[in-house]
Amino acid sequence: MCIESFLRYIRYEKNFSSHTVLSYRNDLLQFVDYYFTCKSERFSPKSVDRDLVRNWIVYLVEKGRTPRSISRKVSTLRSFFKFLVKEGIIPFTPIQNIQLPKISKPLPAFLKEEEMDLLLDGIDFGDNFRGVRDKLIINMFYSTGIRRGELIGLQDADVDIYMSAMKVTGKRNKQRIIPFGKELRIQIEGYRSVRDRDVKGEHKTFFVKEDGQPLYPELVSRIVTRYLNMVSTLTKKSPHVLRHTFASAMLNNGAELNSIKELLGHSSLASTEVYTHITFEELKQSYKQAHPRAEKKGGRYEN
Template identity: 30%
Template structure:
């Protein structure tokens, strides 16, 4: 094949494909590059001769070595997924005719349940201590994440024209450029209206983003994380407060009340319901705690 490019350029070509055709974020592309680089470095110890020569046996050896060096099953699952996608691209381009990662599975690891806040903790956290402009902004952000289940990336990219306060709804662009319409709860709606008055004073560059800093620039995901951590510490919330913890709390509380897994999946913007099903484990944990504390046959004896 005279037009076959050098193997050293295959990963870069793959990442360009993910960026242009699948429109993946720079953050996701970094994960793909890092995982493939990690695999290539491990394969070097096994006399790796290039992507074309990689076979299933050699890949299994590399995965076993990475696991032995402390890489978790979750991380290895992601690495293998990146490898399968990479070889699928190579097959599509006609540069190779095999996919050695198809039959290789990552070692199983314990499921890590997301951290949540209970309703009382949320109520305490979402009680603003004053009406200073920065407080109004921060509590509008927290209310909106908890009310609508936003990802922090969706929060910082939210624009004025994407909200309909009269209809108490908003549109967000999630992963894979998928658009979904979400409701805004009454406390979040009121907090937003208070913030939008202040926002006009800060918006000296006439920007469309909803959440701005005091200098009039859009907030970054990092600045949102820092502000939420500040309020969690200031208000004495148990455990660290971060955007995804509020999103997890939104999902867990909604599922506990509604038992409608499909609705929660739609609101969270999960493409696969198996991702949403982790919240059923949280709900079961809650039920088990109630059972252990309340059922007379479940109570453990205080002494043998």
């Protein structure tokens, strides 16, 4: 059977793993079952046309298959029919200009404002060097939206408390200026005072460890995870979650999307627009919780 020939081809000539070959086999047999249901005849690749493939996709959608699962199955068919064309079994592939269901990307995880208020106002970080530094790290992520690598790379000369602004070097060495508020300025002054008192060295790098050496990525992630665990039940807790939290808070409080784009250092506005979906989801939840008829029969607010 041509399916078995194809499976041998991808296993021994393309060196696909046995697990992948099994997945291809299952996908193809599911399609053959659908073919038989529609045509009531033995499977023949020459009888497969574009309409049959499209109808199969509709069938999979109606069965509740996810867009990602459907996309994989169609990819299997595409490889199979491409092999048949290569072997001269069929003149052309029916998998042409097939429109697949869109794969929705998960929304970025973020903390609520009240969770951040609890963390920054209600948690005791301590007044020693490590506590002062760690609290500033958390608040700098939340107040500026910078990336982990950008925070680690901050030089002491980059942070100007008189201008209340910092120079950040982002991806591809692109630099931008990020303003900050009074609270962060006071914390920066306090951190510098404790650092200069307790840690030896010239401190060309803004954030340092107790031995005066620069921070490293894993340490920053551990610091963030430790404190976010105290206030949040999110599965994912990372510096990037605080970057998302910054963007969400800015948008919820009236900032323009283009301004957020510049602050985050995005090269395209499309990267920033994902945060509008976050705020819309919040808006839907607020409506469903607050409106008296949102959940009533005949008046349910649809997702």
